[in-house]
Amino acid sequence: MQREPTHRATTPFWRDERFLQIFGQIIFLFAVFSFGFIIFRNMQSGLEKQGMKLGLSFLQGIAGFDIAELPIEYSRSSSYLQAYTVGLLNTLLVSSIGIFFATILGVILGVARLSKNFIINRLAFIYLEVMRNFSLLVFLIFWYQGLFLKLPKIKQAIIWFDSIYWTNRGIAIPWGLPTASFPTFQLILLSGLVLAVSVFFALQAYANRTGRAPLSTLWSMLTFLVVAAIGWIVMPAKPLEISMPFVKGLNLSGGKIFSPEFMALTSGLVLYTAAFIGEVVRAGILAVSGGQVEAARALGLNGFQTLRLVIFPQALRVIVPPLTSQYLNLTKNSSLAIAIGYPDMFYISGTIINQSGRAVEMIAMVMLTYLTFSLVTSAFMNWYNNKIKLVER
Amino acid sequence: MNQPDTILPPLTERSGILRWLRHNLFGTWLDGLLTVFGLLLIYLAAKGLLTWIFTIAEWDVVVANLRLFMIGQFPLEQVGRLWVGLGFLLFLTGNSLAIWDKRSYIAAILVLAFPLFLAFLPFDSNTRQWLIFLTATGAIGWGLGFSNPQALKKTVVAGWIISLPIIVLLTRGFTDPEAGGAIAIVGTNLWGGLLLTFLLTVVANIFSFPLGLFLALGRRSELPIIRWFSVGYIELVRGVPLITILFMAQLMLPLFVPGGMDIDRVLRAMVGMTLFSAAYLAENVRGGLQAIPKGQFEAAHALGLSGAKTMIFVILPQALRLIIPILVGQFISVFKDTALVAIVGLFDLLGIARTVLSQPEFIGLHREVYAFVSLLYWVLSYAMSYISQRLETSLGIGTR
Numbered sequence: 001m002q003r004e005p006t007h008r009a010t011t012p013f014w015r016d017e018r019f020l021q022i023f024g025q026i027i028f029l030f031a032v033f034s035f036g037f038i039i040f041r042n043m044q045s046g047l048e049k050q051g052m053k054l055g056l057s058f059l060q061g062i063a064g065f066d067i068a069e070l071p072i073e074y075s076r077s078s079s080y081l082q083a084y085t086v087g088l089l090n091t092l093l094v095s096s097i098g099i100f101f102a103t104i105l106g107v108i109l110g111v112a113r114l115s116k117n118f119i120i121n122r123l124a125f126i127y128l129e130v131m132r133n134f135s136l137l138v139f140l141i142f143w144y145q146g147l148f149l150k151l152p153k154i155k156q157a158i159i160w161f162d163s164i165y166w167t168n169r170g171i172a173i174p175w176g177l178p179t180a181s182f183p184t185f186q187l188i189l190l191s192g193l194v195l196a197v198s199v200f201f202a203l204q205a206y207a208n209r210t211g212r213a214p215l216s217t218l219w220s221m222l223t224f225l226v227v228a229a230i231g232w233i234v235m236p237a238k239p240l241e242i243s244m245p246f247v248k249g250l251n252l253s254g255g256k257i258f259s260p261e262f263m264a265l266t267s268g269l270v271l272y273t274a275a276f277i278g279e280v281v282r283a284g285i286l287a288v289s290g291g292q293v294e295a296a297r298a299l300g301l302n303g304f305q306t307l308r309l310v311i312f313p314q315a316l317r318v319i320v321p322p323l324t325s326q327y328l329n330l331t332k333n334s335s336l337a338i339a340i341g342y343p344d345m346f347y348i349s350g351t352i353i354n355q356s357g358r359a360v361e362m363i364a365m366v367m368l369t370y371l372t373f374s375l376v377t378s379a380f381m382n383w384y385n386n387k388i389k390l391v392e393r
Numbered sequence: 394m395n396q397p398d399t400i401l402p403p404l405t406e407r408s409g410i411l412r413w414l415r416h417n418l419f420g421t422w423l424d425g426l427l428t429v430f431g432l433l434l435i436y437l438a439a440k441g442l443l444t445w446i447f448t449i450a451e452w453d454v455v456v457a458n459l460r461l462f463m464i465g466q467f468p469l470e471q472v473g474r475l476w477v478g479l480g481f482l483l484f485l486t487g488n489s490l491a492i493w494d495k496r497s498y499i500a501a502i503l504v505l506a507f508p509l510f511l512a513f514l515p516f517d518s519n520t521r522q523w524l525i526f527l528t529a530t531g532a533i534g535w536g537l538g539f540s541n542p543q544a545l546k547k548t549v550v551a552g553w554i555i556s557l558p559i560i561v562l563l564t565r566g567f568t569d570p571e572a573g574g575a576i577a578i579v580g581t582n583l584w585g586g587l588l589l590t591f592l593l594t595v596v597a598n599i600f601s602f603p604l605g606l607f608l609a610l611g612r613r614s615e616l617p618i619i620r621w622f623s624v625g626y627i628e629l630v631r632g633v634p635l636i637t638i639l640f641m642a643q644l645m646l647p648l649f650v651p652g653g654m655d656i657d658r659v660l661r662a663m664v665g666m667t668l669f670s671a672a673y674l675a676e677n678v679r680g681g682l683q684a685i686p687k688g689q690f691e692a693a694h695a696l697g698l699s700g701a702k703t704m705i706f707v708i709l710p711q712a713l714r715l716i717i718p719i720l721v722g723q724f725i726s727v728f729k730d731t732a733l734v735a736i737v738g739l740f741d742l743l744g745i746a747r748t749v750l751s752q753p754e755f756i757g758l759h760r761e762v763y764a765f766v767s768l769l770y771w772v773l774s775y776a777m778s779y780i781s782q783r784l785e786t787s788l789g790i791g792t793r
Contacts, residue, residue, distance in 0.1 A: 025618040032622065039649045046648040117424050119431035133774040134767055135729040137736075138743055142763035150760065332634035339736055346636065359644040367633045367641075374632035 043360065050357070058356050059084070065351055067343045069259060080352050087348030088369065094262070094344060095331040098269040102330060103323075105270060106277025111307070113282045124278065131275035137336050139272060144264035144340040151260070154247055165245050165252060171263055172245030175256035185231055185239035192227030196220040261342035265334065273330045280326060284319035285311055316388055324381035328374055335370075345369060445760075454755040455765045461749060462765070465585015465740050471566065474576060475588065476523040478560040483508070483527050484534035485556060488549050491538030493787050500783075505531040557595050564592060581659035585740035587769065589659070593741065594728045597666035604667065605674030610704065612679055623675070630672035636733050639665040643737045662734045670727050677719045681712035721781035725774050732770070742766055 013019050047054065059081040067074060071089040074082055112124035151168045152158060158166040165172040200220035207216065232239070245255030288311050296306040335346040349362045356362075455462070464475065483505070490501045508527035516524070538545055566578040584592065611623030630638065642665030646656055656664075685708050693703040713720075735743035746766045749755060755762075 021616055025616050028622070029618055042651055043645070043648040115427075117427055117431075119428050119435075123431050123434065129775075130771070133771045133778065135732045135743075135770040135774075137732040138763065138767045138770055141743070142760070142767055145759035146763055328632075335634040335636050336733075336736075338636065346634070350640075353644070359640075360648070363637060363641050363645065367629075367637050370634060370637065371629065371632040374628075 047360070052357065054360060056361060058358050058361070061356065063352070063355070065355065067348065068341075069262060069343055080356065083348050083352060084345070084365070087343060087345035090343055090348075091331070091334055091337075091345040094266055094269070094334045094337070094342070098266050098273065098330050098334065099327050101266075101270045102273040102277055102326075105274035106326075107281050109274055109278030110281025110285065113278060114285055128275050128278050131272060132279070134272070136268075136272050136333055137339055140264065140268040140336055141339055143268040143271075144260065148260035148264045154250055154252065157247065163244060163255075165247070165255075167252065168260065170252055170257045170259045172252045172255045172257045174242055174244050176240035177243045179237060179239060179241050181235055181237045182239045185235060188231035188235075189228055192224045192231070195227060196224035199223045259342075261337070261340055264340055265337050265342045265344075269330055269333060273326055273333075276326050276329070277323065280319055280322045281315070283322075284315035284317075287318040288314045313388075317385075320381060320385045320388065324377060327381075328377055331373055331377075332370060450761050450764075451758060452761060454749065454758045454761055457755075458745075458749045458752075461745050462586050462742065462769075464588045465745055466583045467585065467588060468579060468583065471577065471579055473523075474563045474566070476526065478563045480527055480530040481556060481559065483531040485549060485552050487531040487534030487536075488538040488545060488552070491535045492542045492546060492549060494783060501535055505535060557599055561592060561596065564588065581657050584659060586745045587742050589734075589739065590728070590731050590741045593659075593663060593666055593731045593734060594724070596663045597670050597727050597731075598724055600663075600667040601670040601674050604671035606678055606709075608671060608675035609678035609682060612675065613682060627672045627675050630669055631676070635665075635669050635730055636736060638669045639733055639737050641665065642668075658737075658739060662737065662739055666727065666731065666734075669730075670723070673726075674720075674723055677716055677723055678712065680719070681716035682708065684715055685712050718781045718785045721777060721784065725777045725781075728777070729770060729774060742769065 044054070060079050062077055063080050063083040064076055065083070066076060067083065067086055069090060070086060071093060072082075072086060074086050109124050109127060112120050113128065115121045115124070149168050151166050154167050154169055160166070163174045197220065200216050203216040203219055206212075243254045245252055245257065247253070292310055292314065293306060296310040301309065334344055337344040338347045338350060341347070346366060349366045353359050353362050464472065467475070487501070487505055490497075490504065494500065505528055508524040508531075512521045512524035512528075538549070564579070564584065565581075567576050568578065608623045608627055611619045612627065614620050614623070639662060642661045643658065646661050646664060650656065689707055689711070690703060693707040698706065731741060732743045734741050735747065738744070740748065743766060746762045750759060750762055
């Protein structure tokens with residue numbers, strides 16, 4: 001008689017998939033950690049040889065260098081942390097202005113690329129093709145050195161309408177300077193804003209109730225403008241004084257002066273990113289089915305209305321995710337400021353590294369800051385994308 | 394009743410130049426205005442540009458420094474092997490054109506005759522001989538491919554794959570630099586210009602490919618630790634600008650390795666570019682993997698293939714084929730991004746442009762030099778994206 005097997009055949013543990021998976025991951029984790037540990041120890045011993053210890057306390061030290069463009073108070077005797085903040089604000093300034101104009105130009109290009117007008121269509125096509133094949137850094141340097149620095153000297157400045165000065169030292173435009181009564185005027189503006197927003201929501205509520213859509217945006221903007229105008233007239237002293245630019249010695253003075261670095265960086269980023277945004281917008285519009293356009297036409301909407309009321313709201317769903325990544329690209333690309341000497345976050349960090357020798361800490365800080373930008377922007381855009389996304393059953 | 398052979402459209406819709414103009418350019422008054430504006434813009438831009446190119450710009454600076462722009466400080470007596478490497482590439486190009494794009498004679502003639510055309514320009518006789526050699530190898534490659542397309546297919550693919558390491562090795566050299574000779578080692582500090590740009594692009598792409606592949610697989614893995622590691626790496630690298638990574642590679646890489654070990658600057662830049670490009674490549678590959686229907690996995694499992702075999706034999710071949718055009722796009726963007734190494738002090742195309750501008754006799758010629766460098770980048774990127782479009786049609790991606 002044959003003997004029964006004494007125990008059920010089980011898979012040996014070294015061939016059990018569940019065990020292997022966990023084991024493999026532990027090995028992987030171990031490898032990553034030991035690799036990180038070795039690198040860290042090497043770095044520490046290397047730094048010790050240079051007589052340095054990791055830490056952020058150096059940020060309180062005195063910076064001792066000048067920065068050309070200051071959105072906030074800063075002087076040579078300010079701390080490294082303040083210098084870094086200046087850079088951070090400059091980066092935010094360039095990115096936000098860049099994103100604003102790149103979006104406008106990009107939408108225009110995207111629409112123009114689909115225009116029935118042959119000339120406009122070809123022009124937009126050529127612009128997109130040419131721009132997208134440039135190397136951004138080379139383009140920025142060309143733009144700065146070959147254009148903005150080759151503008152005429154102060155003495156031969158190009159002057160438009162007696163008020164806009166184009167020189168190789170910067171571009172100056174008239175600007176309003178706040179006077180003593182400006183804070184009061186700000187309060188009036190704020191109340192105007194509140195009123196405008198409430199008008200907007202009231203009209204929206206009216207539209208939801210009756211099904212008739214008034215031009216809520218237009219009316220709320222008008223409200224704001226009327227309040228602002230009344231405030232301007234009623235105020236006893238003018239809240240803003242117009243300051244005109246003029247040439248003083250070898251420098252521009254008065255008005256608002258934009259440095260060549262700022263202009264080159266911002267306009268270069270706008271021109272380059274707009275080409276990519278244009279492609280995104282074009283793809284988004286093409287994704288809206290042709291029937292929608294025909295239906296809009298049949299309802300008697302004109303071209304602009306079709307675009308604004310029918311195509312864009314639908315195209316937006318396709319456009320938003322790639323648009324987000326273009327915005328982030330622009331923000332990250334603003335770090336190329338270092339090549340043309342605009343004091344953004346990265347440029348100033350480079351200076352701090354040279355001054356203090358704290359490469360590890362500074363690079364970690366810069367990376368973390370950019371990473372925060374990315375995460376915040378993605379979070380916001382995800383929220384927005386969820387809001388406008390098609391509600392399906 | 395007889396049907397006419399061709400049905401003419403109604404009189405109002407027949408084409409004619411005037412009608413075309415009316416329809417496309419002057420449909421409404423706004424359209425007309427835009428057309429006039431556009432034409433004005435074209436006229437002004439063309440006039441300004443042509444005037445500058447032909448009367449104002451001084452192109453001597455480019456002509457005098459052409460060798461610097463192309464190969465930097467690479468020693469003159471070693472240049473021969475670079476020509477040989479280029480010849481090999483042209484041979485493969487001719488071969489591939491004949492095999493995969495047989496009908497476009499014009500493209501083939503344009504590509505292969507280009508060096509010959511250059512040979513008519515006033516270069517020295519040595520350069521001219523090499524240029525003629527290039528056209529000759531290209532033509533031989535084309536001829537071989539044309540006569541025997543089927544047999545050569547695999548050889549050519551293998552040729553392309555090994556061409557990249559071969560060219561890197563040829564540039565570096567083999568024998569002791571003290572001894573001299575045609576294949577002596579040339580230090581990376583002498584690599585420069587377009588040569589360095591090209592090598593950085595190639596090396597970053599070669600090494601980032603396996604890394605990116607593993608990261609993409611890791612991101613789709615069911616094992617949590619591996620997945621989170623991949624996600625973390627990819628998002629970290631994609632969240633920061635390339636220049637911070639290059640700075641990190643320049644400043645921190647020497648600290649990471651044990652004391653005494655020296656990593657030269659070009660190698661550091663290569664490591665930085667590779668690490669950066671791997672994250673983007675991983676996302677591209679992931680896109681390809683996601684496009685493969687679930688049935689493929691299930692079928693492979695039903696056939697008894699293990700996880701690894703499913704990936705290697707079933708999923709990856711399909712996924713990679715889908716993303717070839719995207720990979721070419723990635724190659725191009727790495728190529729354009731290599732300009733950033735100039736900021737960390739290497740003498741790539743842009744770095745060389747800066748040194749050229751610091752020569753006392755060429756001070757102030759920024760426009761000419763940077764226009765030339767931009768144009769070079771532009772032409773090469775455009776050529777590559779054109780090839781990728783051809784490849785897309787030739788492979789029939791999206792049509793089956």
